[in-house]
């Protein structure tokens with residue numbers, strides 16, 4: 175059985191590097207990882223740099239792993255131009271773990287300001303409420319299609335920090351820039367789904383966190399970039415594994431880190447560096463998202479995108495297909511036809527319905543163009559059928 179599997183492995187086509195063997199993956203996350211990266215992982219899986227063992231099998235205190243984690247940190251610092259007075263941590267527990275870690279570490283005044291623009295920031299509020307008082311910066315809404323105008327935000331003077339989600343993965347709402355906040359209140363951002371997709375000025379933030387599985391690797395590691403004066407304010411009951419000061423003092427090795435995921439993230443970051451850095455990622459994300467939004471906007475209402483144009487996400491594009499009583503059937507048909515072309519994971523989140531195309535770093539312009547072409551063709555065909 176084992177010998178057989180080994181013999182069969184090269185025949186599955188993966189090693190050949192032919193992308194055609196792979197699906198065209200528009201998944202919202204975990205999402206596509208560049209073929210180039212997966213080939214390196216495959217190559218090194220059993221024998222990392224001549225060690226005779228793989229990254230999953232080596233000590234996290236080994237020299238080899240030290241190079242891996244320091245390399246990943248250096249890439250984060252280089253790509254985002256992270257200032258000296260910020261720590262870069264690699265933690266477990268996902269983006270959702272940070273919903274608790276942020277208040278447990280930073281809510282020293284007992285309250286914080288939260289701007290809710292979609293389901294992820296709403297989840298963060300739910301978690302933060304366990305540890306202190308959450309001030310809603312803008313009134314509650316359940317239709318997340320925009321960002322309330324900054325002039326209407328109600329900040330509170332004693333807030334420990336201002337929290338927002340830079341890109342709402344489910345609703346497709348993205349902040350075009352860093353929100354400005356009074357009184358030097360530290361700005362905290364969940365950048366899980368637009369991490370490493372554009373440049374940002376880290377010095378405008380107190381803390382940024384992003385899970386790897388959208389733009390930079392596999393699930394299991396979350397990068398946290400935190401200004402060092404915010405360390406050491408954690409609550410007594412804050413677990414050590416998510417205490418920024420403890421993890422920082424131990425270079426993210428307080429306990430066994432997600433070694434393999436840090437390794438894969440490092441490879442994805444190298445891939446970004448090799449392909450033009452964040453300028454290129456930003457440029458590509460504009461090109462890709464424009465291809466899809468253009469088809470939607472030119473479709474005469476056959477496709478519709480609910481989000482306010484000013485805040486349309488470059489990463490996640492929710493849209494509906496068709497209108498009226500027929501919509502459900504048409505959308506089923508759309509997914510079915512897309513699947514036949516090997517385009518997968520286009521179904522929208524259950525809370526929103528319709529479709530969602532996620533265009534993270536690893537998704538190519540060519541793949542996106544195939545989706546755009548398919549959408550145009552599908553529309554023309556549907557309208558012809560209606561006429562017939």
Ligand SMILES: *Cc1c(COP(=O)(O)O)cnc(C)c1O
Pocket residue numbers: 203267268269270271294339341342343364365366367385388393
């Ligand atoms: C995916 C995602 C999360 C949750 O990440 P987990 O790793 O599942 O905890 C949080 N915030 C945003 C914006 C996300 O896209």
